[in-house]
Amino acid sequence: MPLRATDNPLVLPLLGLLLEQPRHQYALLTDLRERYGMRVRTGSLYTLVGSIREAGWIEQTDSNRTPSGDKASPAVFRVTPAGQDEFSRRVVVDLTDTDPANATRFVTALAYIGILDRATARATLDARIDALEQHAQEWEQSIETSGLPPIYMIEADFMASQTRHDIAWLERFVQRISDPDEAWPADTPSTR
Template sequence: MPLTAVDNPLTLRLLGLLVEQPMHQYALAVALNERYPYLNAKSGSVYTLVRSLEAAGWVGPTGVEQTGNRPARTIYALTDQGWNVFKERVRRQIREAKVTTSAFVDALAYLGALDRAEAPHVLRERQESLEERIAELERASDPGLPEITMIEVDFILHQLRAEAEWIRALITRIDDGELAWPAKGQA
């Protein structure tokens, strides 16, 4: 759990969108969900975070936009301080971000606790889920954007594809009897 709102994992993504162009809070929420559909960012969270970023001095209003009968919306852009914080966070996270242990890896350690016939079925369900996520990210990719703008999506796609391929190979090893299976009650 973040200690402060500016430690929220969405902060870097929001700042990054504002590097691309100033925008109002609703447009930020829409852009986040278009660019990163797996996040399911809520508008309320984005509005709260933008207010926190403004209080921290990282973003500031640059004007107001009003379209039709819609309410006027404040446009936000990075401040000089926000730009410096953004660049430092990018540097730090590329240098220091640790690979986290996921719930999948934890459960994988005990795959042998499942019946040998059940394990491939459960793994196939995981594989199907991965393939759905891959397809979702591929649909979200915008060929009109420069590759560097979506480089993290390319990285995630490579990870997901590699995991799906590894699971396919594991299923084959289980089905072919190549992988030794523990006796019941031993995992």
């Protein structure tokens, strides 16, 4: 459990959803559950939205909400410029973090890589590739120097193989990013 609410791994997808379009809290909850399969409690989400609002990363878009029937319409939130900066920073951090325990964070950040300009995206993924290459070499070295029959090092063999697969995929993706004919969201002026 993070010590600060703003360290919660849900912050990245929340900011990402709000960058796509302003939403009210229940829509955020629904989208987190449906798009990411996250099991999020309503109270936890509302508390986290309050925390990222206090951090200055989101703001309410409708300060003069009009009542609808007996109830006021729900508050709608959007990302602030500071929130956009924080979102980009988190995408880079989560894309370069090679800790297997944070694999879900990597996949979520990968979904938003288009927020980065091409050069930053390439540099970020190149840094991940370099770190993964080091991990793969360490796994392979441990197999070679163990002196054990291969079956006793099967987990190291699996990790080395999986890491090599990830490296190959990332290298292909970096090539796609490098192709100026490949559509890239950050190259397109925003219409918002």
